[in-house]
Amino acid sequence: MFQVFAGSGARKKYADDEQQRTDAPDQSADGEVQHVHICILGTGFSGLGMAIRLKQRGYKDFVVLEKAEDIGGTWRDNTYPGCACDIPSHLYSFSFALNPNWSHMYSPQREIQAYLCDCAQHFGILPHIWWNNELRDASWSDDEQRWHITTSQREFTTDILILGNGPLSEPALPHISGIENFEGEIFHSAKWRHDLDLTGKRVAVIGTGASAIQFVPQIQPKVAHLALFQRTPPWIVPRLDHPISEEKKRLYRLLPFTQRFVRTRIYLRQELTALGMVYNQKAMEKGMQFAREHLTRQVADPELRAKLTPHYAMGCKRILVSDDFYPAVAQPNVEVITDHISEVRTRSVVTEDGQEHEVDVIICGTGFHVTDARLPQCVRGRGGQTLADAWSESIHAYMGTAVPGFPNLFLLIGPNTGLGHNSMVYMIESQLSYLLDCFRTMERKQAQVVEIRSEVEAAYNDEVQQRMQKTVWASGCVSWYLDARGRNTTLWPGFTFEFRRRTRRFDRQNYDLLPQYIPLTT
Numbered sequence: 001m002f003q004v005f006a007g008s009g010a011r012k013k014y015a016d017d018e019q020q021r022t023d024a025p026d027q028s029a030d031g032e033v034q035h036v037h038i039c040i041l042g043t044g045f046s047g048l049g050m051a052i053r054l055k056q057r058g059y060k061d062f063v064v065l066e067k068a069e070d071i072g073g074t075w076r077d078n079t080y081p082g083c084a085c086d087i088p089s090h091l092y093s094f095s096f097a098l099n100p101n102w103s104h105m106y107s108p109q110r111e112i113q114a115y116l117c118d119c120a121q122h123f124g125i126l127p128h129i130w131w132n133n134e135l136r137d138a139s140w141s142d143d144e145q146r147w148h149i150t151t152s153q154r155e156f157t158t159d160i161l162i163l164g165n166g167p168l169s170e171p172a173l174p175h176i177s178g179i180e181n182f183e184g185e186i187f188h189s190a191k192w193r194h195d196l197d198l199t200g201k202r203v204a205v206i207g208t209g210a211s212a213i214q215f216v217p218q219i220q221p222k223v224a225h226l227a228l229f230q231r232t233p234p235w236i237v238p239r240l241d242h243p244i245s246e247e248k249k250r251l252y253r254l255l256p257f258t259q260r261f262v263r264t265r266i267y268l269r270q271e272l273t274a275l276g277m278v279y280n281q282k283a284m285e286k287g288m289q290f291a292r293e294h295l296t297r298q299v300a301d302p303e304l305r306a307k308l309t310p311h312y313a314m315g316c317k318r319i320l321v322s323d324d325f326y327p328a329v330a331q332p333n334v335e336v337i338t339d340h341i342s343e344v345r346t347r348s349v350v351t352e353d354g355q356e357h358e359v360d361v362i363i364c365g366t367g368f369h370v371t372d373a374r375l376p377q378c379v380r381g382r383g384g385q386t387l388a389d390a391w392s393e394s395i396h397a398y399m400g401t402a403v404p405g406f407p408n409l410f411l412l413i414g415p416n417t418g419l420g421h422n423s424m425v426y427m428i429e430s431q432l433s434y435l436l437d438c439f440r441t442m443e444r445k446q447a448q449v450v451e452i453r454s455e456v457e458a459a460y461n462d463e464v465q466q467r468m469q470k471t472v473w474a475s476g477c478v479s480w481y482l483d484a485r486g487r488n489t490t491l492w493p494g495f496t497f498e499f500r501r502r503t504r505r506f507d508r509q510n511y512d513l514l515p516q517y518i519p520l521t522t
Ligand SMILES: Cc1cc2nc3c(=O)[nH]c(=O)nc-3n(C[C@H](O)[C@H](O)[C@H](O)COP(=O)(O)OP(=O)(O)OC[C@H]3O[C@@H](n4cnc5c(N)ncnc54)[C@H](O)[C@@H]3O)c2cc1C
Pocket: 041, 042, 043, 044, 045, 046, 047, 048, 065, 066, 067, 068, 071, 072, 073, 074, 075, 078, 083, 084, 085, 086, 087, 092, 133, 134, 135, 136, 164, 165, 166, 167, 168, 169, 211, 375, 412, 413, 422, 423, 424, 425
């Protein structure tokens, strides 16, 4: 039985494994460009999960490209104080690698990253990773029926390309007039400046999303003044985080089915929320009442409470969990500012009411490029068309996985696979099974190329968008779930078990399969 020991020196063990790191040359001995069967992008839950499942199935000829020099994606990059998952750890982890040693119900970032490092090590993935290799270009060749890959370090070809580059990996800075002239320190929460001591500083925080509500309570006690610029208040429910006792950990180690039972219970509880978000918005009423009571309990000042009270349907934006955000913003050194920012000057932030707020540091908790990421610009399918071109109107993919015109290209947690209520790892694992079955089918049918039929993909996306109309996400709020045209291209509009059912088997009837390429000269 696989058991990881997150938080108990995992980082050191990983460092000891340094010699396992591959730095294979990009040219074979006779000067030909190296070829690999499968190339995976990224070492977050997606890329790493894919690599592990391939390895378990006996695949050897695959590489994992990683632009950074460590594992973890989201959990490597987001190191801000207080960073932790907001789906309980028992569920926010691989089903094939339960960790009986989670320290908390919602474990902190370091522990999640250590868990991913342990998984990579335990399943023998480290030798497959090409570190510091940023994907710069991926071009499909119809003649050769393979992808030509250019990274920051090498060139090679691959039969199959799997993108696990993550929907939340490109931090988005706000477009505010004059922000480039700010003379203090400014940074994004995903690139936390640990070298900067915030003690006694006047700090502006822009945004009150999932990251900000985690780091604001951590920095509030040390800063002189915190100006919190809020566009829309989030719905916040109690987190009820707590350490997991040593007895429970022992039980999970001894009898792993008990942890699986807890995991299933959490899954079902989380899944219930989809009922209100997707099928019956009235079901959210109870949740809103619960959240209002939480606010009332934690914030005594009616004026501040009014500022923090959301006026849109719960679930339309991500529902947040916190026990310490409201108490932190109720402190005398915090000011919640709801007027929109009009400009940033060399030493201040100015709001539309003309007020000038002098600050030393600006922290942007302003989210990520979700529907407008850079990577699609460098992936070229048939005829040289980029993924960005194919997505010029809006991003779309069959099962969030396959795009017509891009043979042998697969996306992990691509368009419309996001969740507002449950663990993304569940969605990732659904896709991993789907792809393994796809590769098995390719082998059985001796197919070199698979490509989703465009009419199938179009019908699928119509269905998704049709279903989206009735959800809480279409109830009128502004959120990062929506693209510039107001389409929700981010979330899965249903129960996650429906997604799992639909991806359990590779549906080859919906794809064109081309046979192995045999040059005429042979
Ligand atoms: C602060 C935060 C908290 C979150 N909490 C939760 C939670 O509690 N529950 C939940 O379900 N979800 C949560 N999420 C969502 C989270 O992003 C996903 O759950 C999951 O971690 C995504 O994994 P991934 O592997 O797809 O992407 P990532 O973790 O983003 O990994 C992508 C990897 O690809 C690499 N990469 C990207 N571009 C390139 C390139 N061009 N070349 C080479 N390598 C590249 C990156 O370096 C990175 O290592 C959270 C997200 C954030 C930001």
